[in-house]
């Protein structure tokens with residue numbers, strides 16, 4: 024993983040947008056720092072009887088618009104500045120999609136791939152015990168992110184309920200359906216991203232049926248992105264990858280068959296009938312749509328001039344550095360920026376919170392209908408802002424989102 028500092032990238036984008044909005048320097052400085060963060064050491068007894076101490080974080084970036092919201096990552100190469108940057112992006116994302124929420128993010132430095140299920144459960148429960156006073160419904164609500172999933176959320180909700188002595192379903196989102204999870208949450212990020220791609224395709228005159236797509240990452244977001252593109256829009260998924268390699272098939276891959284292979288082989292690499300390529304080569308393929316759906320800072324100064332896609336749909340958070348942006352824009356590549364493109368996850372997480380508060384359960388069609396309305400509205404507001412401020416999609420998205428956060432801070436009397 025390239026660990027160019029995500030917080031620095033966020034600051035650069037904020038500065039560019041701050042000029043658009045004529046923000047004064049005091050406001051800009053306030054927006055560059057998290058309001059609160061907690062660092063914890065988490066001792067866990069491993070299966071062999073050793074006690075291993077993990078480092079964890081929870082960063083609450085800005086709560087002006089409501090309780091903070093954001094995922095928890097389990098990753099061996101986690102650093103706190105990545106978590107801070109991701110918490111900032113969550114702040115802009117919730118504001119851009121007009122959710123009554125602020126932004127947060129959490130992480131634990133660990134390698135889930137080398138841990139047993141029992142060890143993972145102990146770590147998940149111990150993390151929640153360590154941050155229990157810091158989070159909670161109405162305060163800060165975590166969700167899944169890289170290498171965490173609905174099982175991890177179920178353990179965390181259960182542990183928090185034990186601590187508080189009541190069924191606290193609303194403490195996390197992305198839970199299994201049986202525990203207050205929402206219909207449509209499992210593929211909300213990918214489905215929402217494709218709703219944004221639909222708008223971009225209409226704008227750029229691209230026909231989605233038969234359009235070629237390359238996807239980096241084949242986890243929750245990447246796999247569902249492949250499925251949605253293939254099954255809902257008739258696009259041709261020609262390349263996919265994961266941390267162990269990438270495969271390319273110009274005739275188009277069957278996403279379900281690739282997942283079946285990954286389930287047994289542990290990677291998409293080696294899928295029968297497809298050529299093996301590297302993750303770097305995947306990003307540079309001549310395709311209509313490139314979907315980074317893995318980690319941050321993968322499109323950089325080093326490869327931006329070799330990117331050939333017509334649309335880059337940022338399903339991952341922070342995949343493009345500021346330097347790369349400056350190269351992609353003049354090439355005429357249409358970028359759907361991360362916190363616009365991947366907002367579907369937090370939108371349906373918010374729907375999950377609303378259902379939990381009301382002890383309600385909406386049908387899948389209702390969830391997707393509301394998701395489409397939110398995604399389409401946000402896309403169009405950003406597009407309008409490109410014209411109003413005469414800037415690209417990313418600066419426009421920052422401008423809309425940051426203006427909303429600043430308005431809330433002013434209304435509260437913080438500034």
Ligand code: NAD
Nearest residue numbers: 169170212240241242243244265266316317339340365368
């Ligand atoms: P995941 O853990 O389910 O999947 C991550 C995938 O990335 C895996 O297939 C992994 O093998 C792959 N990967 C890791 N390192 C890689 C590398 N160096 N090269 C290529 N592939 C690599 O995580 P996810 O939930 O799918 O999240 C993916 C991205 O989407 C992250 O940036 C995350 O922040 C963002 N995101 C996720 C959600 C959500 O709802 N899960 C919502 C918004 C944004």
